[in-house]
Amino acid sequence: MTAAALVRFLGPGFAVTLVESAEIGTVGVGEATIPQIRLFNAGLGIDENQFIAVTQATFKLAIEFVGWTRGGRYMHAFGEVGRDNGGVAFQHSWLRGLAEGVAQPLAAYALNNAAALANRMQRGPARTAQILPEMPYAFHFDAGLYARFLRDYAEARGVTRHEGKIVEVRRDAETGDVSALHLDGERAIPGDLFIDCTGFRGLLIAEALGAGFEDWSHWLPCDRAMAVPSERAADFTPYTRATAHPAGWQWRIPLQHRTGNGIVYASDALSDDEAAAQLLANLDGAPLGDPRPLRFTAGKRSAFWQANVIAIGLSSGFLEPLESTSIHLIQSAIERVLKLLPGRRISAAQRAEYNRQTNLEVDRIRDFLILHYWANDRDEPFWRARREMPLPDGLAHKIELWRASGQIVREEADLFSEVAWLQVLAGQGIAAESHHPLADQPPAAQIAEYLDLLAKLTAREVAQMPDHAAFIRQHCAAREEIAA
Numbered sequence: 001m002t003a004a005a006l007v008r009f010l011g012p013g014f015a016v017t018l019v020e021s022a023e024i025g026t027v028g029v030g031e032a033t034i035p036q037i038r039l040f041n042a043g044l045g046i047d048e049n050q051f052i053a054v055t056q057a058t059f060k061l062a063i064e065f066v067g068w069t070r071g072g073r074y075m076h077a078f079g080e081v082g083r084d085n086g087g088v089a090f091q092h093s094w095l096r097g098l099a100e101g102v103a104q105p106l107a108a109y110a111l112n113n114a115a116a117l118a119n120r121m122q123r124g125p126a127r128t129a130q131i132l133p134e135m136p137y138a139f140h141f142d143a144g145l146y147a148r149f150l151r152d153y154a155e156a157r158g159v160t161r162h163e164g165k166i167v168e169v170r171r172d173a174e175t176g177d178v179s180a181l182h183l184d185g186e187r188a189i190p191g192d193l194f195i196d197c198t199g200f201r202g203l204l205i206a207e208a209l210g211a212g213f214e215d216w217s218h219w220l221p222c223d224r225a226m227a228v229p230s231e232r233a234a235d236f237t238p239y240t241r242a243t244a245h246p247a248g249w250q251w252r253i254p255l256q257h258r259t260g261n262g263i264v265y266a267s268d269a270l271s272d273d274e275a276a277a278q279l280l281a282n283l284d285g286a287p288l289g290d291p292r293p294l295r296f297t298a299g300k301r302s303a304f305w306q307a308n309v310i311a312i313g314l315s316s317g318f319l320e321p322l323e324s325t326s327i328h329l330i331q332s333a334i335e336r337v338l339k340l341l342p343g344r345r346i347s348a349a350q351r352a353e354y355n356r357q358t359n360l361e362v363d364r365i366r367d368f369l370i371l372h373y374w375a376n377d378r379d380e381p382f383w384r385a386r387r388e389m390p391l392p393d394g395l396a397h398k399i400e401l402w403r404a405s406g407q408i409v410r411e412e413a414d415l416f417s418e419v420a421w422l423q424v425l426a427g428q429g430i431a432a433e434s435h436h437p438l439a440d441q442p443p444a445a446q447i448a449e450y451l452d453l454l455a456k457l458t459a460r461e462v463a464q465m466p467d468h469a470a471f472i473r474q475h476c477a478a479r480e481e482i483a484a
Helices: 002-010 036-043 048-054 090-100 111-117 141-155 205-209 272-281 326-339 348-374 381-388 391-404 418-427 445-461 470-475
Strands: 019-020 059-060 062-066 075-076 139-140 160-163 164-171 178-183 189-190 194-196 213-215 225-233 237-245 248-254 258-265 293-297 299-301 309-311
Touching: 002 326, 019 326, 036 048, 036 139, 036 326, 048 470, 059 470, 062 111, 075 111, 075 418, 090 418, 090 445, 111 445, 139 205, 141 160, 141 189, 164 205, 178 348, 194 205, 237 418, 258 272, 326 348, 348 381, 348 391, 348 418, 391 418
Parallel strands: 019 160, 062 237, 194 309
Antiparallel strands: 059 139, 062 075, 164 178, 178 189, 213 299, 225 258, 225 293, 237 248, 248 258
């Protein structure tokens, strides 16, 4: 992704060199995205239908959370929820409607949620009512196929690729900057700016430059994952599913040619063998291999840009894929690199601003993930411990503000919008004790009519949408036939 973007947007005065080794495996389990991936692909000039076909992709409208509260399920759907009423945010009218017994569950007012549950898909403006929003969407795709697609893209536009392993990182004796990478076969690759995409190892940022690591396992204690693909399921859904289990959660990501599955867990609460058995017992199709283990620690680097090295991807830290943010964090890092791109001389101010922005974004995502774990009512030891853990101050304030007044404030660099926070706060059972006083001004009958109309318009729009698999088959199917 980084090489493709740099060669696309940098001018003729820049040369982009890629060093990688086919002998080194990749994590390669991240197959779910958020809508911003469309901006990245569009910026590269990639045709969306071609991308979907090449990467065996499907559409993603939401994430379904199952079992995070006892017996419950809800969706965090992309896009708007309801419609503001006279300048008052929708949740206040909805909260009043709940108190008066005239409101439906939040899902009834979210177009993406209703379409996902109905297994429907469309692109473009709403067809039946102008007041309804266009549905934002993301994708599930085969990460390996996407990587190969971008490699071809990058090399065709002038990226020089060197196959080989790095055996030494050479640094300038005076500045401490990285001056060259020495590869096996006595090859040297010099450079001015180095992007470290070496995964958890952090070969440049950590091993060569000594950037530390801030451990967040006290908030996000899952430190293991098992991943396995299975045969494509008949339930060809336009949403990701995250199902809680006694020591973590399991993902399900439907592609055109297979379903991606994985289990995320805490190793002090579940053994690797138990995790593998639990994963395989909860597939909805035959496995296409053996579960592949991964080990990680949730947290971030003490510096994302140090000297003339910028860490992107797993080398910069790791947040588990509960809200499909891993690929987005790569994308947002690339955007920051382009915006703060140095000339021949790198200033301390540029590094500081890059690190400041990245810290804010990662910290906000961390808090959103912690909310899912903390707001549970499950009875296993793992989950009881999550309820009892102290929260980061910013997250604790956001929860208390919601509880007291039904208000949600979006902070600087928060990836997730107010309605994203609303869906998780409400979906996980955190009740608001009040709402904005202006929501009490309309007569009761008017509030009831307003809520009823929004739900009916949403349902009518979804009813005319085509089936998700049929939509893919018509517009952007891979070579394999997609059954409806």
